[in-house]
Amino acid sequence: MDSLFDRSPLPHRIRPSTFSEVIGQEKAKFQLQKFREPVSIILYGPPGTGKTTVARILGKIWNLPFVEYNAVTTGVADIKKLLEKAESGGSILLFLDEIHRFSSSQQDSLLKGVETGRLVLVGATTENPAFRITRPLLSRCQVLKLDPFEAHEMKEILSRGISHLTPSPSVSEGAREILVRYSGGDARKLLSLLEGLSLSVEPGTEISGKDTEVFLESRVLEYDQTGESHYDVISAFIKSVRGSDPDAALFYLALMLEGGEDPIFIARRLIILASEDVGNASVYGLPLAVSGLHALEAIGMPEGRIILSHVTTFLASCPKSNASYKGISSASSFVRERGTALNIPNRLKNAPTHLHKKEGAGKGYKYPHDFGGFTDFEYFPDDLSENPPQFYRPTRNGMEAKLREYLSGVWKKTKGKDYE
Template sequence: MDSLFPEPSKQVPLAHSLRPKLWKDYVGQTKVTEQIQKIKKPTSVLLYGPPGSGKTTLAHLLADEWKLPKRFLSAVTSGVKDLRDVMEEGKSLGTIALFLDEIHRFSASQQDALLPSIEEGSLILIAATTENPSFRINRALLSRLQVFRLEELSHSENEQILSRALQVLGAQVILSDSARRELLSVAKGDARKLLGLLESLMHSHTEGDTIEASDVEAILNVQVLAYDRNKEQHYDVISAFIKSMRGSDPDAAILYLAIMLEGGEDPLFIARRLLVFASEDVGNASVHALPLAMATWQAVERLGMPEARIPLAQCVTFLASAPKSNSSYMAINQALDFVRRKDFSYRIPNHLRNAPTATHRKEGAAKDYQYPHNHPGHFVLESYFPSDFADKNPQFYDPKPQGMEKNLRDQLRKLWGEKRYPDP
C-alpha cells in the first residue's frame, strides 16, 4: 500500500503506464480541471462521469499536488475492514488521501463508515463513480464532498491521447489511417477502452507490423451498448425516447427504442410507457392512440422478444407521427389541484342527484332534471356544476384545434358558445 499508482512497467495495463503525471499533460475536462486546480487546501471530492473520462488520473494529480500519503481501494473488492485499516493509518499519519473507485457499489452502512474520519480531517476522500451521486451516494456523505462532473471525452480529445500513446510507443506499433479511425470510432469517448484496444493490437502483432482496420475489427467482440436498465442510463434514454415522440420525430424515437431493446430493457416497461404517452401526449387528437398502445402492450406480453420489437416499432412510429394534444392530461391535473384546495367544498344540486327511493324523490332528488336525449340535437343548456359554484364555473378541458380533437372543440363551441370556447 505504499503507492496509489504503480510506476509504469510492462506488467501493468498500457492505460495505467501512460497516465499523465503533470496537469499540462492531462487531456480534456477543461472546466473541471480549472475548478480543481483552484482548490489549495486538501478537501474531499467526488468525481462523477462515464468510464474512461479521466477520473483516476485526476485523483492521482490531486493527491500528488497535496503531497499526502495515498492509498487505493476499489469498492468492487474492498469492505469495511479495508476502510478501517486505511482510516487507522490516516490517524497515525495525521492525514491520508484515499482514492475510492466505484464508490456507488458500497452499501449505505459502508459509506457511513467514512464519515467520522472525513469529519475529523484524518481522511481526504477522492471518490469516483460512474453513477449519478444523487441516486447512489448517501446524503450525509454527499454533503461533505465537493462534486465534479466529468463529460465523455470528445473525438478530438481521444485523438490527442492516441497520438501521445503512439509517440511514446514509437516503433512498437504502426497504425494505418483506417485502423486509427476505427479505433477512435469504437472507443466512443472512453480513453481506457481506446488504450486497451491498442494494447491488445500490440500483443497480437510483431513489432514493425502495420495494423489495419480489419485487425481492429477482428479483436472486437459484439458491441455492448452503454445502457444499464437499473441505473442512470435507463432514465436518460427513456426520457429522450418520450421527448422524441412528443416532438414528433419517429426516427429519433425508434433509435432510442433500439438502444433500449439491445441494452436488455424489459419490453413490457416500454409498452407501459407507451400507454401513458398515448393518453398524456396524443390524447383526443387521435383517439386511435390509446387502443393501439393497449393492443401493443397485450401483443408484447403474448409474443415476447424478439417478435415484440415489431408491434413496439409500429406503436412508437404511430405515436410519434400522430397529432398531439395534452388537453385531457392538463384537465385532470388542474381539476385535482382545484379539489385539493383548502377552501374547496361542493354540494350536488337536486336535479343531478340520484333518486333510488321514495324518500330521495320526496327530498327533490332528480326533480327538474332535463334529459338531453328528449331535446333537439340531444342537448339542453343546463348547469352541471355543484350548486354553490354559482356562475364561477371553472374550465379545465381546453380542446386543441389539432387532429381529431378539433372536431370535439367545434362541437363543444357549437353547444356551449364562443364565450366558453373562443377561437384559439
C-alpha cells in the same frame, strides 16, 4: 516503451501522473487548480473520463497516503479501520470508486473523518450525486463534473496509446475514426479496444477499418440497465417521439434493445406517452400502444422489436397534444387548493332506491340524449357554478381540432366557456 514484465492493461500503463499530461477536461483542471489545500471531492462523470487519474494526481499534489477502495467490496468496518489509522498517523486520501453504491448508513460512516479532515475523500460516481449521495455527505464535499472526451481529444489519446504499444502498430485513419466513434468519449474503453485490436491482427500489418469492424462485431454493446445512462436513453427516446422524430426515436429504441433493456418497460412508457403527449390529437395512439404491450407479451423477443417499432413510429408521426395531461394537472391543483369537501348537488347524485329519490337524489337532472345529445345544464357544484373553472383546453392539432370545434359550439353560447 512498455516493460516486458508490465502486462497491466494499456489504460493503466499510460495513465497520466500530472495534470499537464491529462488530455482534455480543461474545465475540471481549472477548478482543481483552485484547491490549494486538501479538500473532499465527489468526481461525477461517465466511465473513462479520468476520475481515478484525477484522484491519484491529487494524492501526489497534496502529498497524502493514497488508499483506494471500491464501494462494492468495502464495508463500514473497513472505513472504521481506516479512520483509526488516520487518527493516529495523519490524514489519508481515500479514493472511493462507485461511491453511489454505498448505502446511506455506509455514507454516514464517512462523515466524521471528512468533517475533521482526517479523511480526505475523493469519491467517484457515474450517477448524479444529487440523487445518490446523502445530503450530509454532499454538503461536506465539492462536486466536480467530468465530461466525455471530445472526438479530437479521443484521437490524441488514441495516438498516445498507439505509441506505447510494443511493437507500435500502424492504424489507418478509417480504423481510428471507427474506434473513436465506437468508444463514445470513454478513454479507457478506447485504449482497451486498441490493445485488443492490436493483438487480433498479424504483427507488422496495418490495422484497417475492415479489421476494426470485424473486431467490434464480436463485442457486446455496453448498456447499463440500472444506472443513470438507462434513464438518459429512455429520456432521449421519449423526447424524440414527443418531438415527432421517428428516426431518432428508432435509434434510441435500437440502442436500448441491443443493450438488453426490458422491452416491457419500453412498451409501458409508450402507453404513458400516448396519453400524455398524443392524447386526443390522435385517439388511435393509446389503443395502439396498449395493443402493442399485449402483442409483445404474447410474441416475445426478438420479433417483439417489430411491434415496438410499429408503435414508436406511429406515435412519433402523430399530431401531438398534452391538453389531457395539463387538464388533469390543473384540476388536481385546483382540488388540492380548495380541498375535497365539496357538496355534490342532488341533481347529479345517483338514485338507486326509493329512499334516495325521496331525498331528492337525481331531481332536476336532464338526460342529454332526450335533448338531441346536449342540453344546457350545470354539472359543477353550486358554489362553483357562477364562475366554473376550465381545465381542458383542446389544441387545434389533429383530431382534437374537431373536439375543440364541438365544445366551442355547445358551451360558448350557454356557459361562456371559450374553447377557441
